[in-house]
Amino acid sequence: MIELGLTADEQELAADVDEFAVATLVPIAEEFGEQHAICRDLVTAMADRGYFGLNIASEYGGRGNDHRYSTLLCILREHLGYHEPGVDFTFGLQGLGTVAIVKNGDDAQRSAILPDLVDGKKVFAFAVTEPHAGSDVRGMTTTAEPVDGGYRISGTKTYISGAPDADLMVVVARTPGAGSAGYSAFVVDPSEAGVEVRQDIELGAPHSIGTIVFTDHFVPTSSLIGAEGDGLKVALGTLEVYRPSVGALAVGMTRSAYDHALEIALEREVGGRRLADLEVIRLKLARMWADATWCRALVYRAAATRDAGERSVVQAAMSKLAATEAACRAVYESQQIHGARGVTVGYHVEALARHARQATIYEGTSEIQRLIIGRSAVEPPTDEATGPTAHLRQALDSIRGSEVGRALLSNDSVRARLADVCIALDAADLVAAQADRLAETADDRAARFALVAELTLVDATDSAADLITDLARRSPDVVVGGTADSLRRTAVRSPDVILLDLADLLW
Ligand SMILES: Cc1cc2nc3c(=O)[nH]c(=O)nc-3n(C[C@H](O)[C@H](O)[C@H](O)COP(=O)(O)OP(=O)(O)OC[C@H]3O[C@@H](n4cnc5c(N)ncnc54)[C@H](O)[C@@H]3O)c2cc1C
Known part of the structure; x- marks a missing residue:
C-alpha cells in the first residue's frame, strides 16, 4: 500500500x-x-x-x-x-x-x-436527522432552550443509528442565534428523564436504528460541545471526517464483491468454458477492480488532507460519492456473475447488496455530495492545471471563463454533472501518480495501476467531453465548436480494450 x-x-x-x-x-x-x-x-x-x-x-x-x-x-x-x-x-x-x-x-x-x-x-450515537429535515440539516426544529444552568431539549430525531442501544449521544438542536450560529451540539445521556428512544424502524440490512423523542430534557451547560452556536460546525465537521470512512467501507465492499465474483467465475463453467474466460465477464471483473483502485485513491487522499489539518470537505464528498456508487455497481455486477445465488439469502453478496445500497443515503446522499462538489467546481481553480488531465481542466476552465458558461453552471443539474467530471479528473491524476510511484519502486502491481491510470484518463476524457457536448446543445455559444470532439481524440484506446488487458493481469 x-x-x-x-x-x-x-x-x-x-x-x-x-x-x-x-x-x-x-x-x-x-x-x-x-x-x-x-x-x-x-x-x-x-x-x-x-x-x-x-x-x-x-x-x-x-x-x-x-x-x-x-x-x-x-x-x-x-x-x-x-x-x-x-x-x-x-x-x-x-x-x-x-x-x-x-x-x-x-x-x-x-x-x-x-x-x-x-x-x-x-455505545455511542450521533443524532441530527429529523422527520422533516434530513438533507436539509438547517431545517431541523428540535430546540434547546437556554434555562438556568443549562438547556431544555424538545423535538424528535429519527433514523439515528445505534439509538436503541446507545449509552451516550451527540445531539444537534436549535439554540438562539441567527443563521448558521443558531445551532448547538450537546452530549446527551438517553437514560435520563425526558428522552424516549423508540425502535420503530427496520432496515433491509441488519442495523440498530430508531427515533428519539425529547420532551423538555434538561442538559447542563457542561454538556455543550464547543460554544453555543457551534452546532452546525460540529455536525458538518463530523461529516467531513466521516465521509471518507464511508468511502473506505464502500471500497472494502467493492473488493469483497470482486473477490466473491471472481471465485464463482473461476469455478463455474457454461458450455464448457469458465465464466472467467468470457469477455463480458472479464470486463465486469476488471471494471470492479479498477473502480476499487481509483476510489481508494480518492478515499485516502481525503483522509490524508484532513489529517494534515487542511480543509477536506470537497475531497471528502468526492470520496464518499464515488466509492459508495461504485460499490453499488460492483455488488450489482457481482450478483449477476453469481446468477441465482447472487440473490439467495446466505450468500455474502446478497447481504452486501443491502449494506451497499444504504451507504449512498446516510451521511449525505449522493445528490448532496454532488451539490457540495459542484458548488466549489464552478469557482475558477487557484492553481494552474498540470498532470495528465491538464488539457481537460483547461477546456472546463474556458467554460467557466465565459458569461454564458457561468450562466449554465449556475444550474444545479449542470453542477451535478460537473461534479462527476471533477471526480473523474481527480481520479485520473491520482492513479497516474500512484502508477508512477509503483513503477519507480519496481512494484509488481505497477503494470495494473498503469492500466487503471490509462482507463481513468479515458473515462475522464469521455466525461468532460460529454458535459461539453451537453452544454453546447443547451447553448451553442458556450464553447468553440469541436472542443468535445478534439478532446475525445486525445483518448486513443477503447476502455474495453484497456479493461481486457487489465483482466489478463488480474487472475
Ligand atoms: C442506514 C442509515 C443510517 C442513518 N444513520 C443516521 C445517524 O446515525 N444519524 C443521523 O442523524 N441520521 C442518520 N441517517 C439519516 C440520513 O442521514 C438521512 O436519511 C439523509 O441525510 C437523507 O435525508 P432524508 O432521508 O430525510 O431524505 P431527504 O433529505 O428528504 O431527501 C430525499 C431525496 O431528495 C434529494 N435531495 C434532498 N435535497 C436535495 C437538494 N437540495 N438537491 C437535490 N436533491 C436533493 C436527496 O438526495 C434524496 O434523493 C441514517 C440513514 C440511513 C438510511
Whole structure:
C-alpha cells in the first residue's frame, strides 16, 4: 500500500485487521446473526484488540496516533467492511458518535467520555436527522432552550443509528442565534428523564436504528460541545471526517464483491468454458477492480488532507460519492456473475447488496455530495492545471471563463454533472501518480495501476467531453465548436480494450 502513502505501522494494521476479522470478528458476527441491534461482544472484542483507541490521544487512554485519526479510521473501515459490513457498522458507529468530542470537545468531556470509547464500555450515537429535515440539516426544529444552568431539549430525531442501544449521544438542536450560529451540539445521556428512544424502524440490512423523542430534557451547560452556536460546525465537521470512512467501507465492499465474483467465475463453467474466460465477464471483473483502485485513491487522499489539518470537505464528498456508487455497481455486477445465488439469502453478496445500497443515503446522499462538489467546481481553480488531465481542466476552465458558461453552471443539474467530471479528473491524476510511484519502486502491481491510470484518463476524457457536448446543445455559444470532439481524440484506446488487458493481469 505504498501507493496510498501509508506508514509501515499502518500497513501492519491493515494485515492485523484482516487476520483478526477472519479469526475472531466474523465468527462473533455470524453467531449474532441478522439482529437489528449492536453486538456488544463485537464492541468488546474490538476494544480488547485496541482498535477504538488507535487514533485517540494517550491522555485519554488511546495509543496516541490522533494526528492520523482519519487515515486509521479508513484503514479499519475498509478492512472490516471487506470481511463483514455488519462488523464495520459496529466499529464505525462508535467513532461517528464520538468524533465531535475528539475534535470539538473540551478536556473534561474528553476525559469523561473517551476512555469508555477506548475500552468499549459504552455505545455511542450521533443524532441530527429529523422527520422533516434530513438533507436539509438547517431545517431541523428540535430546540434547546437556554434555562438556568443549562438547556431544555424538545423535538424528535429519527433514523439515528445505534439509538436503541446507545449509552451516550451527540445531539444537534436549535439554540438562539441567527443563521448558521443558531445551532448547538450537546452530549446527551438517553437514560435520563425526558428522552424516549423508540425502535420503530427496520432496515433491509441488519442495523440498530430508531427515533428519539425529547420532551423538555434538561442538559447542563457542561454538556455543550464547543460554544453555543457551534452546532452546525460540529455536525458538518463530523461529516467531513466521516465521509471518507464511508468511502473506505464502500471500497472494502467493492473488493469483497470482486473477490466473491471472481471465485464463482473461476469455478463455474457454461458450455464448457469458465465464466472467467468470457469477455463480458472479464470486463465486469476488471471494471470492479479498477473502480476499487481509483476510489481508494480518492478515499485516502481525503483522509490524508484532513489529517494534515487542511480543509477536506470537497475531497471528502468526492470520496464518499464515488466509492459508495461504485460499490453499488460492483455488488450489482457481482450478483449477476453469481446468477441465482447472487440473490439467495446466505450468500455474502446478497447481504452486501443491502449494506451497499444504504451507504449512498446516510451521511449525505449522493445528490448532496454532488451539490457540495459542484458548488466549489464552478469557482475558477487557484492553481494552474498540470498532470495528465491538464488539457481537460483547461477546456472546463474556458467554460467557466465565459458569461454564458457561468450562466449554465449556475444550474444545479449542470453542477451535478460537473461534479462527476471533477471526480473523474481527480481520479485520473491520482492513479497516474500512484502508477508512477509503483513503477519507480519496481512494484509488481505497477503494470495494473498503469492500466487503471490509462482507463481513468479515458473515462475522464469521455466525461468532460460529454458535459461539453451537453452544454453546447443547451447553448451553442458556450464553447468553440469541436472542443468535445478534439478532446475525445486525445483518448486513443477503447476502455474495453484497456479493461481486457487489465483482466489478463488480474487472475
Ligand atoms: C442506514 C442509515 C443510517 C442513518 N444513520 C443516521 C445517524 O446515525 N444519524 C443521523 O442523524 N441520521 C442518520 N441517517 C439519516 C440520513 O442521514 C438521512 O436519511 C439523509 O441525510 C437523507 O435525508 P432524508 O432521508 O430525510 O431524505 P431527504 O433529505 O428528504 O431527501 C430525499 C431525496 O431528495 C434529494 N435531495 C434532498 N435535497 C436535495 C437538494 N437540495 N438537491 C437535490 N436533491 C436533493 C436527496 O438526495 C434524496 O434523493 C441514517 C440513514 C440511513 C438510511
